[in-house]
Amino acid sequence: MFGSLKDKLNKTISKLTEKIYSKGDSIESTQLNSEINNENILSEKISEKKEEKTNETEKHDSLIHESMKESGSEELMIENFEKKEKLGFFDKLSIAKSIKKVLGKDVILTDDDIEEVLLEMEVELLEADVAYEVVEKIIESLKNQLVGIKISSKDNPEEITFKALKKSIKEILSQDKIDVFKIIDEKKAKKEPAVLLFVGINGTGKTTSISKLGYILKEKGYSAVMAAGDTFRAGAIEQLDEHGKNTGIRVIKHQKGADSAAVIYDAIEHAKARGINVVLADTAGRQTTNINLMDEIKKVVRVTKPDLVIFVGDSLAGNDAISQAMEFNDAVNINGAILTKTDADAKGGAALSIAYSIKKPILFMGVGQKYSDLQKFDVEWMIKKLFSEDEPEKSFGRQF
Numbered sequence: 534m535f536g537s538l539k540d541k542l543n544k545t546i547s548k549l550t551e552k553i554y555s556k557g558d559s560i561e562s563t564q565l566n567s568e569i570n571n572e573n574i575l576s577e578k579i580s581e582k583k584e585e586k587t588n589e590t591e592k593h594d595s596l597i598h599e600s601m602k603e604s605g606s607e608e609l610m611i612e613n614f615e616k617k618e619k620l621g622f623f624d625k626l627s628i629a630k631s632i633k634k635v636l637g638k639d640v641i642l643t644d645d646d647i648e649e650v651l652l653e654m655e656v657e658l659l660e661a662d663v664a665y666e667v668v669e670k671i672i673e674s675l676k677n678q679l680v681g682i683k684i685s686s687k688d689n690p691e692e693i694t695f696k697a698l699k700k701s702i703k704e705i706l707s708q709d710k711i712d713v714f715k716i717i718d719e720k721k722a723k724k725e726p727a728v729l730l731f732v733g734i735n736g737t738g739k740t741t742s743i744s745k746l747g748y749i750l751k752e753k754g755y756s757a758v759m760a761a762g763d764t765f766r767a768g769a770i771e772q773l774d775e776h777g778k779n780t781g782i783r784v785i786k787h788q789k790g791a792d793s794a795a796v797i798y799d800a801i802e803h804a805k806a807r808g809i810n811v812v813l814a815d816t817a818g819r820q821t822t823n824i825n826l827m828d829e830i831k832k833v834v835r836v837t838k839p840d841l842v843i844f845v846g847d848s849l850a851g852n853d854a855i856s857q858a859m860e861f862n863d864a865v866n867i868n869g870a871i872l873t874k875t876d877a878d879a880k881g882g883a884a885l886s887i888a889y890s891i892k893k894p895i896l897f898m899g900v901g902q903k904y905s906d907l908q909k910f911d912v913e914w915m916i917k918k919l920f921s922e923d924e925p926e927k928s929f930g931r932q933f
């Protein structure tokens with residue numbers, strides 16, 4: 534997940550690190566670890582003991598005898614040493630290879646020092662579908678953290694660059710959080726259904742995400758109903774119906790071509806009458822360029838007054854998903870986003886950019902084709918995905 538973005542970020546870290554070393558006249562020093570040093574002490578001690586043994590008096594014997602008791606026997610002591618000596622030799626070889634660079638002197642980076650690296654990073658991130666304004670923001674943040682700051686020869690340049698880039702990315706991802714389940718609980722306390730309206734262009738995963746969220750809500754003990762508000766696309770009503778059967782969630786529907794707002798309104802009345810906690814309202818996929826359809830979704834919002842308008846974007850669409858989110862946000866003021874298909878090795882740019890571009894949080898991420906494959910979005914989870922070698926998550930639960 535986000536493989537290419539991860540590689541590009543790691544590349545930036547190593548180039549910035551290299552820049553610091555080259556500026557600090559890095560010197561290479563073989564850092565033998567304490568074990569090797571202990572090894573030397575041990576070998577000196579044993580050879581001393583062996584020497585003493587050849588020309589020693591009775592008195593030494595008792596001393597040796599003492600130390601043998603500690604290690605069990607002289608043979609064992611020598612044998613241990615032989616073994617250790619062998620391991621010590623190979624250890625020495627391998628550790629001698631682990632040359633650690635250290636800075637020869639303190640470093641203060643200038644804009645010029647990192648100009649080229651940041652330019653390369655800009656190209657790389659744009660290629661990964663990261664929005665231009667987001668790339669600019671990352672560059673600005675890195676400069677603020679690295680330029681003009683003294684990096685002492687005792688510091689670890691890898692750590693400094695890693696932390697700086699991680700902080701930059703975290704700033705991008707962090708928008709005002711919305712806890713969907715908290716909103717649902719607040720409405721439940723008032724004995725009203727929480728109404729969640731899903732919008733987006735065709736094929737992004739609205740119907741699927743609604744069904745996944747319905748499945749997860751049920752798992753959490755909430756009651757839900759799904760509104761077949763996509764009365765436009767052939768098969769959309771049947772598709773949601775199928776999901777309803779699979780998840781055991783009631784679907785409120787009218788015939789194809791019916792008024793979307795009317796279907797959703799009926800679902801809300803149904804939920805109110807039966808004390809159902811959540812209405813998950815599907816809508817038809819629409820191109821933001823289609824004025825009539827954009828006017829229709831504005832009417833749906835006016836009539837149904839949803840608690841959350843959730844934009845569903847396809848992470849594989851990269852920058853397009855970001856511009857769509859911005860256009861839907863302008864039209865109906867979305868509250869948050871779901872980014873789908875992140876399991877399909879999306880470049881990662883949309884995940885990084887969408888929240889910053891619309892200044893609204895990512896609520897969930899679609900991470901697969903199972904009903905449980907809807908991951909509540911968390912900045913730390915994303916940072917871990919981008920910066921650590923964690924195992925890919927195994928998905929569970931039933932397939933669609």
Ligand SMILES: Nc1nc2c(ncn2[C@@H]2O[C@H](COP(=O)(O)OP(=O)(O)OP(=O)(O)O)[C@@H](O)[C@H]2O)c(=O)[nH]1
Nearest residue numbers: 735736737738739740741818873874899900901902
């Ligand atoms: N791999 C993967 N596929 C997904 C995910 N979410 C949705 N899909 C697939 O994307 C395709 C489109 O999903 P739908 O839910 O039908 O999309 P939609 O937005 O309702 O489409 P329209 O009704 O045309 O607007 C389906 O094949 C889904 O299985 C996801 O997180 N991962």
